[in-house]
Structure formats: C-alpha cells, structure tokens
Amino acid sequence: MEDILKTAERRQKEAWSVIEKTNVTDHWSSIGATINLVGSLKTGLLINNRDIDFHIYTTPFKLSDSFLAVSRLSENKRIKTVSYANLLEAEDKCIEWHAFYDDPDGNSWQIDMIHILNDSPYVGYFENVAERISEVLTEETRGAILRIKSAIPMGQKVMSIQIYKAVIEDGIRNIEAFWQWKKQNPNEGVLTWVP
DSSP states (O other): OHHHHHHHHHHHHHHHHHHHHHTHHHHHHTTTOEEEEEHHHHHTOOOSSOEEEEEEEOSSOOHHHHHHHHHHHHTSTTEEEEEEEEETTSTTOEEEEEEEEEOTTSOEEEEEEEEEOTTOTTTTHHHHHHHHHHHHOOHHHHHHHHHHHHHSOTTOOOOHHHHHHHHHTTOOOSHHHHHHHHHHSOOOSOOOOOO
16 A cells, blocks of 8 residues: 555656646746646546646636647647647537646656636536545545556546545445446546535
C-alpha cells in the first residue's frame, strides 16, 4: 500500500509541475476567465492516468477568447497536439479543449480544458463533486480507490467517478469486486453521482 501512496504522491507532484510549466492557469486568466481544477488531481486521487482537468468560465462567453487562451498555451514547445470540440449546441453547452504535453521524461500528459457557457446545467457541478469526494474520503477509501485505479490495465477506459461511487457508496475494496460491481452498474454517459 505504501508503494501505491508514493506513486500517487509522485504522479500528483508531476501534474502540478505540468501546470506550472505550461502556465495554463495564467493563459486562461489573461482572458478574464475563472479556471477551476476538477477531477482526480483536485481530489488527490490521481495515480495512473496523466490527465489534468479544468473547468473554465467567462462572462461574457466569447469563442474567440477561448481560442486566444489555447493559442497562448500552444506556444509552449512541449504542447504537441491540441484538439477541439464545439458542444455549444449540445446539452453540455461547452467547448472542449484537449492539449497534450510531453514532459522531459517523455511522458504524455492530457490537459482537459472545458470552457462552459454560464447557462450550462454543469456550471459548478463537477467542482461540487470534487469537493464532496474530498470531504468524505477516509484513509481506507482513498487507499481502496488508489489500489483499484492502479490495477486497471493501461489503455482500458474506466471513469474514475465509477470507482469513487463503488468504493464510497457501495463498499468495494478491490479490483475483482470492482469489475463485478461495474457489470451490475453499467454506465456509458456522464455519471451524475455526488457522495
């Protein structure tokens, strides 16, 4: 268990270094945006996936501002790829940006930046989820989540929120029990669960 905790701690330090070296928060702040860290790094549950998640808000929303912030981020020579999805007309009401940063050790980090319209149903939602998870985590549940996450084979997609729900709400404590739980609780879309 100690190895898993050390791995998680090291990975989270690496993630904070990526944030610092890319100046991602400064680039968004430069257009007047509020940028909120969400997801595994926010909750202290980042271990395997090199993935950093931000939710971003501007008033007023301007698509050109979104492009401006990302163009500034893209000037970093370690940002190798950026993808964009316009979901302004979808239920999410957002722009999705995914930037890929290669760190000095050759690891690729995905930086997800979701620029959300102020009338989206998800305004503040995932910030609240991260806060609630952080509040209810115990040493035991944090350990169980990190063990399960570290046991998932590379390349196999599992939504972290499924693991959190299985552990926190349903008492799952290992990968075998999690796979059983997942079969009994299929979910393909956004899982709207808050502890």
